[in-house]
Amino acid sequence: MFKVKSETVKFLSFAVCILLIPLLISGGYMMNVLVFVGINTILAVALNLLLGYAGQISLGHAAFFGLGAYISGVLTVTYSLNSWLAMVIAALTTGLLAFMLGFPILKLKGHYLAMATLGFGIILYIVFNETVAITGGPSGMSGIPNLGIASLQFDNDTKNYYLIWVFALVTILLSLNLANSRIGRALRAIHDSEVAARGMGVNVRFLKVQIFALSAILSAVAGSLYAHTMTFISPASFGFNFSVELVTMVIIGGLGSIYGSFLGAALLTLLPELLRAFQDYDIIVYGLLLILMTMFMPGGLVRGVPAILYSLLPVKKQGSGN
Amino acid sequence: MNLSQQVIQYILSGLSTGSIYSLIGLGFAIIFNSTGIINFAQGEFVMLGGMLTFFFLSVVKLPIIAAMLLAILIATSVGVIFERLAIRPLRKATPLNLVIITIGASILIRGLAMLIWGKDTHSLPMFSGNEPLFVGGATILPQHLWIFAITLLIIIINKFYFYYSISGKAMRACSYNRNAASLVGIDVKRMVLFSFAISSAMGSVAGIIAAPLTMTSYDVGVMLGLKGFCAAIIGGMSSGIGTVLGGLLLGVLESLGAGLVSSGYKDAIAFIILLLILFIRPQGIFKKAETERV
Numbered sequence: 001m002f003k004v005k006s007e008t009v010k011f012l013s014f015a016v017c018i019l020l021i022p023l024l025i026s027g028g029y030m031m032n033v034l035v036f037v038g039i040n041t042i043l044a045v046a047l048n049l050l051l052g053y054a055g056q057i058s059l060g061h062a063a064f065f066g067l068g069a070y071i072s073g074v075l076t077v078t079y080s081l082n083s084w085l086a087m088v089i090a091a092l093t094t095g096l097l098a099f100m101l102g103f104p105i106l107k108l109k110g111h112y113l114a115m116a117t118l119g120f121g122i123i124l125y126i127v128f129n130e131t132v133a134i135t136g137g138p139s140g141m142s143g144i145p146n147l148g149i150a151s152l153q154f155d156n157d158t159k160n161y162y163l164i165w166v167f168a169l170v171t172i173l174l175s176l177n178l179a180n181s182r183i184g185r186a187l188r189a190i191h192d193s194e195v196a197a198r199g200m201g202v203n204v205r206f207l208k209v210q211i212f213a214l215s216a217i218l219s220a221v222a223g224s225l226y227a228h229t230m231t232f233i234s235p236a237s238f239g240f241n242f243s244v245e246l247v248t249m250v251i252i253g254g255l256g257s258i259y260g261s262f263l264g265a266a267l268l269t270l271l272p273e274l275l276r277a278f279q280d281y282d283i284i285v286y287g288l289l290l291i292l293m294t295m296f297m298p299g300g301l302v303r304g305v306p307a308i309l310y311s312l313l314p315v316k317k318q319g320s321g322n
Numbered sequence: 323m324n325l326s327q328q329v330i331q332y333i334l335s336g337l338s339t340g341s342i343y344s345l346i347g348l349g350f351a352i353i354f355n356s357t358g359i360i361n362f363a364q365g366e367f368v369m370l371g372g373m374l375t376f377f378f379l380s381v382v383k384l385p386i387i388a389a390m391l392l393a394i395l396i397a398t399s400v401g402v403i404f405e406r407l408a409i410r411p412l413r414k415a416t417p418l419n420l421v422i423i424t425i426g427a428s429i430l431i432r433g434l435a436m437l438i439w440g441k442d443t444h445s446l447p448m449f450s451g452n453e454p455l456f457v458g459g460a461t462i463l464p465q466h467l468w469i470f471a472i473t474l475l476i477i478i479i480n481k482f483y484f485y486y487s488i489s490g491k492a493m494r495a496c497s498y499n500r501n502a503a504s505l506v507g508i509d510v511k512r513m514v515l516f517s518f519a520i521s522s523a524m525g526s527v528a529g530i531i532a533a534p535l536t537m538t539s540y541d542v543g544v545m546l547g548l549k550g551f552c553a554a555i556i557g558g559m560s561s562g563i564g565t566v567l568g569g570l571l572l573g574v575l576e577s578l579g580a581g582l583v584s585s586g587y588k589d590a591i592a593f594i595i596l597l598l599i600l601f602i603r604p605q606g607i608f609k610k611a612e613t614e615r616v
Contacts, residue, residue, distance in 0.1 A: 051418075055418070057417075057418055057421060059425075104601040105597075105600075105601070107601075108600055108604065109417075110417035110418075110421070111360035111417060111420075111421055112555075112600055112604060114360075114421050115360070115548070115551060115555070115596065115600070116596070116597055116600045116601075118548065119548070119552075119593035119594075119596045119597050119600075120593070120597060122548070122589065122590070122593050123590045123593050123594060123597075126586070126587060126589055126590040127590070129586070130584075130586040130587060130590075240544065244425060244429065247422065247425075251422060281433070281437070283429055283432065283433035283436065284429075284430055284433035284434060284437070286426075286429055286433075287426045287427065287428070287429030287430030287431075287432075287433055288426070288430060289426070290422055290423070290425060290426030290429065291408055291423055291426035291427060291430065294412075294415075294419050294422045294423050294426065295408070295411065295412065295423070298419060
C-alpha cells in the first residue's frame with residue numbers, strides 16, 4: 001500500500017508544481033516555450049511506452065504527430081468542423097492507421113524495425129509535402145482556429161499552457177497507471193524476451209500493436225493541440241529530424257521512466273532556448289548527446305544522475321568497531 | 323520522345339542511380355556481415371566523399387585526382403575513428419543502443435559538415451565533359467558511363483578481395499562465426515576495423531562519382547544512406563551480387579516510378595519498396611529465410 005501512496009504523492013506534487021509555474025514566470029515568450037515543453041512531454045511519454053517499456057524502436061513518430069496536426073487542421077480549416085470533434089477524429093484515424101500498420105511492422109525487430117518506422121515516417125512526410133491541395137504543401141497551413149470551451153477561448157500562451165499541461169498530466173497519469181499494471185509488466189516481459197513472454201501467456205503480437213496504436217493516438221492528440229495552439233503547421237516540423245529529437249528526449253530522460261521523458265522533453269526544448277546564440281549547433285549537440293548518453297549513461301539522466309551522486313557519498317566503513 | 327524511348331531513358335538513368343545505391347548498400351552489408359551492426363552513418367560517408375572533394379578542389383585548389391584521393395582518405399579515417407571511439411567500446415550493447423549510437427554519429431557528422439561548409443549545394447565537374455551520348459534513342463552523359471565503370475571495378479575488386487585474399491577470407495570468416503574465426507587465429511577486432519574502413523571508402527567513392535550528377539550538400543547523406551540500406555535489404559545483406567542487383571532494381575523502379583507516375587513522390591517509392599520487402603520478405607529477394615536463436 002505504501003508504494004502506491006508514494007507514487008500518488010509524487011504525481012500530485014509534480015502536478016501542483018506544473019500548475020503553479022505560470023505564477024513565477026512573467027515573460028510571454030517563456031510561456032510559449034513551456035507550452036512546447038508540454039507538447040513534447042506528451043510525445044516523449046507516448047514514445048516511451050513503445051520504446052522504453054515494450055522495447056520497440058520507432059524512428060517515425062513525428063509522422064503520427066503530423067497526422068494528428070494535419071487532420072485536425074484540414075477538418076477545422078477546410079471543413080469548419082468543431083475543433084474538439086476534429087481532434088477526436090484525428091486521434092482515432094491515426095490510431096486506426098497505426099493499428100493496421102502495426103501488425104506487419106511489429107513483426108520486425110531491431111534495425112529492421114528502426115528502418116521500417118523511419119521509412120514510414122518519411123513516406124508520410126513526403127505525402128504532407130506533396131498533397132498541396134489538401135495540406136498547403138511545404139508552405140504549410142495557416143488559420144487553424146484556437147480551441148475553446150463555451151466562452152473560454154485558448155488564445156494566449158498562459159491559457160494554452162494550462163490546456164496543454166492538463167493533457168500532459170493526464171497522459172502521464174495514464175502512462176503511470178499502465179506501467180504499474182498487468183499490461184505494463186507484460187510489456188516489460190516482451191522487452192526482455194518475446195518468446196518467454198509468449199510462453200507465459202502474453203499475447204505478444206496483439207499487445208505490441210495495441211501499444212503502438214496507443215502511442216500513435218497520444219502523439220496525434222499532441223499534434224492536434226500543436227495545430228490549435230500554433231494556428232500554423234508545416235511539414236518541416238514533422239520530419240525525420242523531429243523523430244530523432246523525440247527518441248533523444250526519451251533516451252536522455254531514461255528509457256522506461258515516465259518522469260524521465262518529461263525531463264528529456266524539458267531539457268531538449270529548453271536547451272536550444274538557452275543556447276540561442278548557438279542556433280545551428282543544436283544538431284551537433286543532439287548527435288553528441290545521443291552518443292555520449294548511450295555510451296556512458298544508458299539508463300538516462302533519471303538513473304545516471306542519482307547514481308553519480310550516490311557514488312560521491314563517503315563510503316561507509318563496514319565491520320565491528322576497532 | 324515516344325513512350326518506349328522514355329522508358330529506355332528512365333531505365334538507363336535508373337541503372338546509374340542504382341549503381342550508386344549498390345555501392346552504398348555494399349557498405350552496409352560489409353559492416354553488417356562482420357559486426358551485426360547497421361551503420362546508420364553510412365550515408366554520411368557518401369556525403370563526405372562529395373563534399374570533401376569539392377572542398378579540396380574549389381577551396382584548396384588541388385588537382386582533381388588529388389582532391390578525390392584525399393577525400394577518400396579522410397572519409398576512411400573518419401570511419402576508422404568512429405569505429406574506434408564509438409563502436410569498439412560497446413561490445414555488449416543492445417541493438418537499440420547501437421542503432422542510437424550510429425544515428426547520433428550520423429547527426430554529428432552531418433552537423434559538422436553543415437558548420438564547416440554551410441548549407442549550400444555544390445557540384446563537382448563531370449569527369450569527362452558535358453557532351454551527351456545517344457544510346458538507342460536515349461541520352462546519357464559520360465558521367466553515367468563513369469558511374470557504371472567505377473561501380474563495376476569496385477565490385478570486381480571486392481570479389482577478388484573477399485574470395486581470393488587472406489584478409490578478405492578472414493573477414494568472411496568473421497561474418498559467418500566470430501568465435502570460430504577468433505579460435506583459428508583471426509584478429510576479429512582488426513577485421514571489424516577493416517570492414518568500417520572499406521565501407522567508408524566505398525561510400526565516399528560513391529559520393530564522388532555521383533556528385534557531378536546529383537550535386538552534393540551537407541544533407542545528401544540521409545536519403546542516400548536509406549536508399550543504400552534499401553538496396554542491401556533487397557539483396558539480403560549479401561556482400562556480393564545480391565546487393566548489387568538490389569541497388570539496380572531499386573534505382574530502375576524509382577526512376578520508372580518518378581518518370582511514369584509522379585516525380586514528387588520519387589523518394590517515397592524507395593521507402594514503399596523498403597516497407598514491402600520488410601513486410602513480405604525481410605530476408606531479401608535472393609536469400610533463404612534465417613532462423614533466430616532464442
